[in-house]
């Protein structure tokens with residue numbers, strides 16, 4: 001059996017050269033597998049990549065340093081093995097190992113400074129965390145789900161790293177979400193250098209700080225990876241990207257995943273990117289490469305990208321059996337490249353330590369791991385009643401009196417529109433707090449500063465951010481790429497450093513690329529880290545229809561998808577004044593907020609208001625009784641407030657006295673106001689612009705039915721859009737979205753029940 005035939009199993013280039021992933025070559029040749037047909041020609045192999053000349057330089061390490069390097073690698077593996085044993089005994093509940101990745105990770109840790117640099121690792125990075133100073137006990141506390149686990153306090157799976165003191169930011173399970181956050185984290189430092197007042201306010205800011213972020217080969221397929229590289233290179237941020245390429249993403253091999261099978265070739269076109277490749281199972285080569293990569297960032301030359309080939313000697317996780325998709329010979333060849341075996345052999349060959357000494361070291365590590373495991377197992381799990389702790393900030397309560405300056409508010413000036421009053425709110429808050437940065441698509445006045453004085457300025461497609469750049473400078477108000485995940489992901493990273501990003505998603509209809517960051521990251525950061533980290537970002541989002549011509553993709557309002565997310569505040573003002581007060585509360589509170597601005601309400605005469613003072617705030621969860629009545633309660637928000645108001649006036653002529661409650665914030669919402677009103681009127685309608693089924697009204701109606709049943713004289717009625725999309729033709733749009741006549745019809749129906 002020739003080498004080449006067998007290697008087709010792995011991958012062959014057109015010219016017959018081995019791909020650089022093929023650690024397997026020699027080993028595979030020794031075995032005698034059955035002849036296998038060439039792989040299906042679905043993927044055309046890329047032309048053979050030119051081999052890079054191998055860097056021969058070898059870092060000079062003392063004996064103690066060599067032994068320490070080995071010890072940390074071995075400790076990492078031992079911890080994985082211990083976890084595997086404990087999982088088998090049902091004493092832990094999940095296991096995913098860092099086996100095969102240890103050499104490059106200890107090397108990375110040796111080049112970076114814990115508590116000084118910042119870290120966004122992924123689940124294979126056990127050895128990195130150990131090298132940075134995380135203890136075996138700290139790691140095992142997470143495995144057993146202990147309250148004392150410093151990363152998540154018993155809330156996340158093992159190997160979901162986090163350590164406040166070491167600047168390891170809480171990590172999650174979704175592959176790749178860490179990348180844009182790492183960019184945002186580095187960007188906080190970048191902006192601190194540009195904005196004098198920020199320097200003291202960015203958490204642990206250092207002039208030469210570096211941000212580390214890692215990913216697997218499969219994760220490089222995620223769009224956010226490319227978005228992260230784009231921004232890191234564009235801003236020349238000091239981010240070290242480490243791609244730990246073990247050739248597989250669970251069962252999918254790299255050549256299926258990546259065009260040409262080699263991600264570092266694909267990233268070559270990025271400007272300012274320092275690209276390094278290495279055998280990540282060779283500890284000394286890894287160290288040399290990581291030093292160059294980190295050094296490049298530290299000297300502020302821009303981002304570095306390290307492509308480290310590693311192995312995955314165990315299955316993807318304990319829930320996976322790689323024998324189902326990897327041939328024995330391929331697995332055997334991985335074993336030949338085991339980094340621990342290789343480095344151990346080098347140490348004995350070079351006389352750094354003898355076999356006996358090595359064994360002693362291993363025994364000592366085994367003892368340490370066993371002791372840590374015993375201690376972890378004795379550590380209690382979190383009490384059941386803590387389940388909802390830290391969904392929101394435990395310190396800043398935006399529903400409290402502190403955030404209420406509504407009473408007797410002194411208004412001044414000519415009435416302004418909702419756009420005017422939001423814009424004023426942004427100006428006054430940015431003046432007050434230098435940590436606020438505003439970015440998004442088209443939010444700047446003019447990105448090309450040299451033209452700023454020659455033009456009027458854009459300031460947002462709805463002009464809500466007009467003149468912010470002019471007043472506060474381009475370092476605080478700037479345009480993002482046209483990429484919504486980029487906006488929210490970066491904002492989360494900046495918030496981790498203490499900035500206060502107030503970002504704009506241009507249209508609610510296009511929030512979906514950011515949904516992953518919102519649902520899995522933004523809203524979860526505090527809870528999943530047990531309050532170690534948080535992401536108090538404000539997302540301003542124009543929403544809604546009634547635009548005549550807004551059609552399917554400029555009229556959406558699927559808000560219940562967001563109110564269903566714990567940890568996220570959802571605000572939806574219907575007047576200019578409310579928008580101003582609620583925006584201020586959104587900015588000053590310590591939770592992530594989705595701040596919805598109805599496009600149709602932006603410039604209506606009926607919701608204008610003179611200007612409130614600069615400390616005007618409306619607390620969350622405080623509804624407004626827009627119209628007092630005795631016969632029926634309409635619970636509503638957004639564009640349906642005015643429609644309900646007009647319907648109520650018409651109903652009055654028919655002798656029905658309607659009360660209207662504008663919720664103003666949807667999560668939290670003012671249940672007390674609803675209950676008080678329904679107890680008085682005994683009849684309720686929930687009216688909203690969003691479609692009927694599974695909507696926000698269903699939740700409110702269900703709660704009224706279950707908690708106020710005894711007070712009701714009629715079934716709770718919902719008024720909502722049809723269960724379809726908003727059409728372009730005005731006649732169709734009118735039929736789809738709820739109108740005054742629909743509200744009036746519901747009033748008549750419910751009041752006469």
Ligand SMILES: Cc1ncc(C[n+]2csc(CCOP(=O)(O)OP(=O)(O)O)c2C)c(N)n1
Pocket residue numbers: 124173174175215216217218219220244246248249250316
């Ligand atoms: C967004 C997302 N999709 C799918 C998964 C399920 N998943 C977990 S790990 C993984 C493979 C990751 O492969 P790679 O990036 O190469 O890292 P490796 O595990 O090989 O180190 C997949 C598909 C996930 N966690 N997140």
Ligand SMILES: [Mg+2]
Pocket residue numbers: 216217218244245246247248249250
């Ligand atoms: Mg992989």
